[in-house]
Amino acid sequence: xxxxxxxxxxxxxxxxxxxxxxxxxxxxxxxxxxxxxxxxxxxxxxxxxxxxxxxxxxxxxxxxxxxxxxxxxxxxxxxxxxxxxxxxxxxxxxxxxxxxxxxxxxxxxxxxxxxxxxxxxxxxxxxxxxxxxxxxxxxxxxxxxxxxxxxxxxxxxxxxxxxxxxxxxxxxxxxxxxxxxxxxxxxxxxxxxxxxxxxxxxxxxxxxxxxxxxxxxxxxxxxxxxxxxxxxxxxxxxxxxxxxxxxxxxxxxxxxxxxxxxxxxxxxxxxxxxxxxxxxxxxxxxxxxxxxxxxxx
Numbered sequence: 505x506x507x508x509x510x511x512x513x514x515x516x517x518x519x520x521x522x523x524x525x526x527x528x529x530x531x532x533x534x535x536x537x538x539x540x541x542x543x544x545x546x547x548x549x550x551x552x553x554x555x556x557x558x559x560x561x562x563x564x565x566x567x568x569x570x571x572x573x574x575x576x577x578x579x580x581x582x583x584x585x586x587x588x589x590x591x592x593x594x595x596x597x598x599x600x601x602x603x604x605x606x607x608x609x610x611x612x613x614x615x616x617x618x619x620x621x622x623x624x625x626x627x628x629x630x631x632x633x634x635x636x637x638x639x640x641x642x643x644x645x646x647x648x649x650x651x652x653x654x655x656x657x658x659x660x661x662x663x664x665x666x667x668x669x670x671x672x673x674x675x676x677x678x679x680x681x682x683x684x685x686x687x688x689x690x691x692x693x694x695x696x697x698x699x700x701x702x703x704x705x706x707x708x709x710x711x712x713x714x715x716x717x718x719x720x721x722x723x724x725x726x727x728x729x730x731x732x733x734x735x736x737x738x739x740x741x742x743x744x745x746x747x748x749x750x751x752x753x754x755x756x757x758x759x760x761x762x763x764x765x766x767x768x769x770x771x772x773x774x775x776x777x778x779x780x781x782x783x784x785x786x787x788x789x790x791x792x793x794x795x796x797x798x799x800x801x
Contacts, residue, residue: 518542527539533711535550537704547715552712556712558627580609584610587788591659601622602661607630608641611641612637615639622641623641654680658688661688662690662691663689668716679793684792692714693785696786708785735791740786741782
């Protein structure tokens with residue numbers, strides 16, 4: 505049988521294995537998601553440049569989907585507390601660094617819990633919001649920042665899916681960890697039941713924000729390439745008010761918006777604002793620097 509040229513495409517090089525053969529999955533907006541035929545990594549094509557992504561994120565914090573999240577303090581706090589609750593039993597004592605700290609909610613909650621925490625973030629708008637609350641988040645890129653100490657824990661919460669070249673990004677961070685330190689990631693899992701159920705309408709197929717989509721297998725491979733030993737990969741829920749989730753379907757999954765609005769209308773008003781643990785399709789990944797990778801990054 506002859507291959508369907510619409511289903512088999514020659515793509516940009518895969519960020520995980522450098523292969524160029526990829527299978528077209530679907531289009532969203534003006535781009536397409538493809539799956540690498542060699543390693544299975546899902547990627548956005550054409551890949552936005554880092555400059556395009558930074559400009560988009562900055563604008564989103566001013567008047568886009570990130571602005572809504574930044575303004576929803578109870579939602580940000582509930583998610584930060586949930587992530588901190590999950591991580592604290594797993595990590596060694598010592599300072600914490602949150603990479604991609606956004607408006608600083610996770611750093612703020614860590615400080616309230618008595619931890620020595622700080623963050624870095626690219627967006628000037630997000631950093632300004634964090635600083636206005638006295639949260640120690642500085643505007644810096646992973647590529648340019650030189651920390652003056654090492655960290656027991658480095659978190660990247662909903663970050664790695666935004667990175668066009670994730671392996672160099674993670675390699676750069678690895679020497680920032682103390683011996684025995686822990687890297688903790690949260691990110692979408694495109695093999696999760698919710699992702700398979702919703703297909704192209706899944707909330708985390710967001711263009712151009714999410715340039716890569718991982719599975720447990722591909723995130724393990726990425727971390728190994730970057731010089732980490734994976735400790736654990738597990739699926740997690742996210743505490744979100746149903747009314748907030750319904751609002752976000754308007755931009756993240758418009759085809760589902762009428763159903764989400766109808767479901768919220770059926771609830772008593774107060775119930776729709778209560779945070780509930782939703783299985784949206786995320787995973788929590790922990791890893792430590794590999795002993796063989798202790799040389800220069």
